[in-house]
Amino acid sequence: MARIIKAFGVALGVALVMVAMSSCGLLNRGSLTRGTAYPKMYEEHPTAILIMPPINKTNKVEAKESVYATLYMPLANKGYYVFSPFLSQELLQSESGYDAEQFIDGSLTPFLKVYGADAVLFTTITRWNKLSALSQIEVAIEYTLKSTRTHEVLFHRSANVTIDASVISNSGSLLLDFIVNTVATALTDNVVGAKKANAFILQDLPEGKYSPLYLNDKEEAAGNPNVEAFTVR
Incomplete structure (x- = not known):
């Protein structure tokens, strides 16, 4: 019993x-598995990705800079060739194309012909709210990967979550820990928050050509396309 x-x-x-x-x-x-959730990824097999500057619909300038600067590693870790965001930004500015909004619904063929990019990643930030009393940031970001050949959406996920951007210190002194965490958070919370948000959402992206798991992850369970009410630590 x-x-x-x-x-x-x-x-x-x-x-x-x-x-x-x-x-x-x-x-x-x-x-759903990744194969059924993102079929176009396995049909087109994109290898090289160009990251567009985020579309920032908030009044927090630091949100755009932080998200843009921390998108490279999650994609590279997934096995993709990723154009440096800073190099891409310079090239786009030279073509008067720093504003991603003019491209998200337009032709992406120039990115294939000029840069050799197979896909372009767009991110749209609609919420970026730092909670002053806590080391947390409330964020809402939409991620859209589009083909430069067919202009179809290959991958799409959105997140409306709370990011824990705290820096843990264990000095043995509560006062010292509080001071260290407060100073560190003031300096890095935006970058830490953006880094965690990007890594969390893009972990569901199918593996790229340079990953040992390339084409072997089709049966992996796919995450929900819209993640809400969750704290990312």
Whole structure:
């Protein structure tokens, strides 16, 4: 009887965790795999990605700079060749194309012909709210990867989450820890927040050509395309 009660308790606990994860948008309700969620990625096999400057719909200038500067690594870690954001920015500015909004619904063929990019990543920031009393940032960002050949959307995810941008210090002194964390957060919270948000959302991107898992992740469970009410640590 005790074993039955224990087993029931474990099953109930797992069920509650699954419900909680589902309500936060971490699990795809349709239990889709990456192959079914992002079929165009496996059809076109993009290798080189150009990152457009974020479309910032907030009044926080630092949000755009922080997100743009921290998009390179998550994509490179996924096995893609990524044009340096700073180099891309200079090239776009020389063509009077710093504003990504003029390209998101337009032709992307020039990026293929001029730069050799297979896909272009657009990000749209609609919320960036720093919680002054806490080392947290409330963010809402939309990520859209579009083909330069077909102009179709290859990958799309959005996040409306809270980012924990705290820097942990364990000096043994509560006062010293508070001072260290406060100073560190004031200097780095935007960058840390952007880095965590980008890594969290792009972890669902199918593996690129330079990844050892390339084309072997089609059966991996896909995340929910719209993640909400979740704290990223």
